[in-house]
Amino acid sequence: METNDLKNFIDVNRESFEIYDYPQEDWPSISDKLDQSEKRAKSVVIPLKYVWRSAAVFLLLTGAAFYMSWVNWNNQAQEVMMSSELQEAEYYYGELIATKVAHISQLDHNAEQVVFRNMETMDQAFNELKSDLKDNADNEEVIHAMIDNYKIKLEILEQIIEQLEDRKEL
Template sequence: MKQNLERYLKEQRLKLDVEDPEHDIVWEGISNQLHQNRKQSLPHWFWKVAAIFLFVVSATYFVLNETSEKQMVVVQLSDISEELGNKEASLQQVVNAKREIVEQELSAENSEIRFLLNELNNLDEIYATYQKDLNNTIDNEPVIHVMLDYYEKKIKVLNRILLEIEKQENHEETITL
């Protein structure tokens, strides 16, 4: 194909070199096209303003989003009333004491009771959602009662785990005798 083009140019060279373009008509056509393109496109200052606006909006969103998460205050029951705070603290102490006793007495091969302890950890995650609900609506009586009830039920479960551990130890002692 390249050879055909070269051969064509050599053969037609005299005809192609003879014609002279009219410079005035060519430049007039180019300038008309340039003026039409300028009228159709938006001015440069518009794009600068749009870029600045977009930057300001995104920066504002980023700053507000980051600072609002960091400034979120966790509301405790003690923030609502001193009595609720004391009750929560005492229940939390009992839960922690019972949990330590269970951890000490629990053998490593007792998978059923380990499963129950994992379930208690899942309950802790549910408690965290109640904590968030309390943050959203302070003085929400049902949420407060559920939070306190959570501790009481956790104590009951830990007591039952301790009874089960004791029952298993007594059963092992009777078998070995």
């Protein structure tokens, strides 16, 4: 039905719609009641399923944030442990290498310069390992490779000391 048809229908059948007669004195009281109901605070009713869904989403997001912060904290703790392990190894092996180089210097001053030139190659490899460590590429493997580098340096220095001592005995 179009609006014009509806309007025509109502105009034609108006008398059948107006079967109840309200006295004119009642309209002000009805109007007052309407005004009072509009002034009252309207409460919004939210269906319970939306409350549960919102709570579930909140818990899910909170859990995900907690998990991400825990993983980040755990990784940082591992990095601190790795870095402290590496610092201990650097100090320990650095002291041993320094004493071996000092011993070589006492045995033969010329050999010290040759040893330093040959150790530069190992130092370059060590610096590459340090840059890999900064890139965070498999920290544990890089740290073990760095420690192995120190051990190899010590073995080479010990062999040089043995050869210099054998040469002195001859």
